[in-house]
Amino acid sequence: DADVTQTPRNRITKTGKRIMLECSQTKGHDRMYWYRQDPGLGLRLIYYSFDVKDINKGEISDGYSVSRQAQAKFSLSLESAIPNQTALYFCATSDPPGQGETQYFGPGTRLLVL
Amino acid sequence: LAKTTQPISMDSYEGQEVNITCSHNNIATNDYITWYQQFPSQGPRFIIQGYKTKVTNEVASLFIPADRKSSTLSLPRVSLSDTAVYYCLVGYRGSTLGRLYFGRGTQLTVWP
Numbered sequence: 001d002a003d004v005t006q007t008p009r010n011r012i013t014k015t016g017k018r019i020m021l022e023c024s025q026t027k028g029h030d031r032m033y034w035y036r037q038d039p040g041l042g043l044r045l046i047y048y049s050f051d052v053k054d055i056n057k058g059e060i061s062d063g064y065s066v067s068r069q070a071q072a073k074f075s076l077s078l079e080s081a082i083p084n085q086t087a088l089y090f091c092a093t094s095d096p097p098g099q100g101e102t103q104y105f106g107p108g109t110r111l112l113v114l
Numbered sequence: 115l116a117k118t119t120q121p122i123s124m125d126s127y128e129g130q131e132v133n134i135t136c137s138h139n140n141i142a143t144n145d146y147i148t149w150y151q152q153f154p155s156q157g158p159r160f161i162i163q164g165y166k167t168k169v170t171n172e173v174a175s176l177f178i179p180a181d182r183k184s185s186t187l188s189l190p191r192v193s194l195s196d197t198a199v200y201y202c203l204v205g206y207r208g209s210t211l212g213r214l215y216f217g218r219g220t221q222l223t224v225w226p
Binding site: 004035040041042043044088090092102103104105106107108110 | 148150155156157158159160163201216217218219
């Protein structure tokens with residue numbers, strides 16, 4: 001079974017709708033991340049969380065919100081989706097400091113906003 | 115936040131050694147260099163990490179000169195399955211990990 005899972009894998013929604021992307025991990029990591037990937041632009045950090053009580057904005061947090069419901073769960077919400085939020089979204093976790101801090105990515109959620 | 119510069123794309127043939135160089139002129143004393151590999155429609159996957167000199171694992175080698183302003187990922191004897199995007203990241207192994215910069219990466223295409 002995958003260590004980092006994302007649901008849904010694909011989603012089509014309409015402008016103005018609120019949607020939630022969910023991420024679960026079984027690695028026991030405190031640190032979790034949400035990234036967005038657009039063609040030719042690499043990955044850009046949206047939000048990150050270093051533990052259940054910690055939420056931090058990344059490069060491109062406008063239009064997004066997150067919720068860290070538990071150590072294993074980190075959700076990303078689009079409050080009112082717009083077409084330029086069409087992208088591939090990745091959730092990731094990372095090893096603790098002092099243990100390499102490698103990031104482990106989920107399979108991604110492909111989102112289309114019409 | 116140290117940013118990186120990599121070639122946008124590279125081509126190679128099966129069986130050749132591929133070297134991808136990354137520039138990181140503003141690297142800080144506490145920064146480490148990490149490389150990730152990404153296949154289409156998949157999340158990036160960790161390849162290798164280093165601080166200085168040379169690091170080798172079962173997948174690749176990482177060469178870092180003394181001034182640490184650049185690094186080179188070396189993939190020995192590539193195959194078609196090595197076609198992917200390769201990202202070079204520089205970041206502090208500590209609380210600022212969340213601010214790592216992925217950049218656009220290098221698209222490596224391996225031809226038969």
